[in-house]
Amino acid sequence: QVQLVESGGGLVQAGGSLRLACVGSGRTFSLPSMGWFRQAPGKEREFVATANWSGGSTNYADSVKGRFTISRDNAKNTVYLQMNSLKPEDTAVYYCAASSYVFPALRVLEYAYWGQGTQVTVSS
Numbered sequence: 001q002v003q004l005v006e007s008g009g010g011l012v013q014a015g016g017s018l019r020l021a022c023v024g025s026g027r028t029f030s031l032p033s034m035g036w037f038r039q040a041p042g043k044e045r046e047f048v049a050t051a052n053w054s055g056g057s058t059n060y061a062d063s064v065k066g067r068f069t070i071s072r073d074n075a076k077n078t079v080y081l082q083m084n085s086l087k088p089e090d091t092a093v094y095y096c097a098a099s100s101y102v103f104p105a106l107r108v109l110e111y112a113y114w115g116q117g118t119q120v121t122v123s124s
Helices: none
Strands: 003-007 010-013 018-025 033-039 046-052 058-060 068-073 078-083 092-099 118-123
Touching: 003 092, 018 033, 018 092, 018 118, 033 068, 033 078, 046 068, 046 078, 058 068, 078 092
Parallel strands: 010 118
Antiparallel strands: 003 018, 018 078, 033 046, 033 092, 046 058, 068 078, 092 118
16 A cells, blocks of 8 residues: 655745655555645646655756755655745645655656645735
8 A cells, every 4th residue: 555644734924935845655656756746726736846756866847946956865755846036926735755656757647646635825
């Protein structure tokens, strides 16, 4: 059984930072790709970032490039999303996910395993 549990969300002012963490169990971290997605109210879930198994290859949505960093620690079964220079438009529920697709896996449909999500709210 695969389980993913996110933490680290919260309320932050614009320009601030947050670090999300996602701990996996089961065979999660043997899968080729881990990713972060987000979903704002009334909008579709969208890709944020993904990393390959080693974490040596990463890919980002244009909207977060240069501000967010994905990393993973396979020894701890944990993937992180460091979010800097946050903007109000980053407000969303953030989900981590695991994919059996080869990197880069950029689409929601390519991810079979999902966490429950963590809320990030950025005030202006």
